[in-house]
Amino acid sequence: MIEIYFASSSSGMVRQFAERLGRPAHDLGDRDVRRSVPQGPWVLVTPSYKTGNPDNDTIPEPVRRFLRDPVTRRRLVGVMGSGNRNFGAHYQAAARTIARASGRPVLFEFELQGTQWDVEDARKILDDLDEALASSHAAATRDV
Numbered sequence: 044m045i046e047i048y049f050a051s052s053s054s055g056m057v058r059q060f061a062e063r064l065g066r067p068a069h070d071l072g073d074r075d076v077r078r079s080v081p082q083g084p085w086v087l088v089t090p091s092y093k094t095g096n097p098d099n100d101t102i103p104e105p106v107r108r109f110l111r112d113p114v115t116r117r118r119l120v121g122v123m124g125s126g127n128r129n130f131g132a133h134y135q136a137a138a139r140t141i142a143r144a145s146g147r148p149v150l151f152e153f154e155l156q157g158t159q160w161d162v163e164d165a166r167k168i169l170d171d172l173d174e175a176l177a178s179s180h181a182a183a184t185r186d187v
């Protein structure tokens with residue numbers, strides 16, 4: 044089963060969303076989690092934070108650190124982003140930048156903590172991905 048790794052500030056909006064997805068959700072704010080390597084496929088849920096630094100960087104630092112490990116990067120399936128449309132051109136900048144850099148898809152975007160329907164949509168996307176991964180694994184092992 045795909046597991047969730049998320050970053051969330053003290054306002055906890057991404058945490059609220061991640062913890063409603065009905066599967067293991069690991070907090071990248073926890074140092075031990077940040078230093079671990081996912082044992083299987085995983086999905087990142089991240090907010091964007093425009094901090095006004097010179098690079099216009101919006102990726103939370105815990106996410107950046109976690110993604111340094113090449114095995115962790117290889118096992119990343121896709122990205123879900125939380126943002127706020129008030130940020131205009133920077134809306135979902137972190138999720139979109141990570142997706143572009145990693146060659147993985149943005150699976151889902153929502154605002155703030157997401158609605159009940161957002162949670163349902165995201166659950167469905169993850170269930171479908173679980174199924175797709177299980178059948179591609181079955182096909183791969185049938186051929187050997």
Ligand SMILES: Cc1cc2nc3c(=O)[nH]c(=O)nc-3n(C[C@H](O)[C@H](O)[C@H](O)COP(=O)(O)O)c2cc1C
Nearest residue numbers: 051052054055056057090091093126127134135155
């Ligand atoms: C200082 C600040 C900067 C933000 N910058 C962006 C941004 O660049 N793009 C965006 O889509 N949302 C931006 N947001 C909105 C947050 O990403 C959004 O509220 C998110 O749900 C916060 O998740 P969290 O409470 O788990 O940290 C910003 C919010 C704050 C407070």
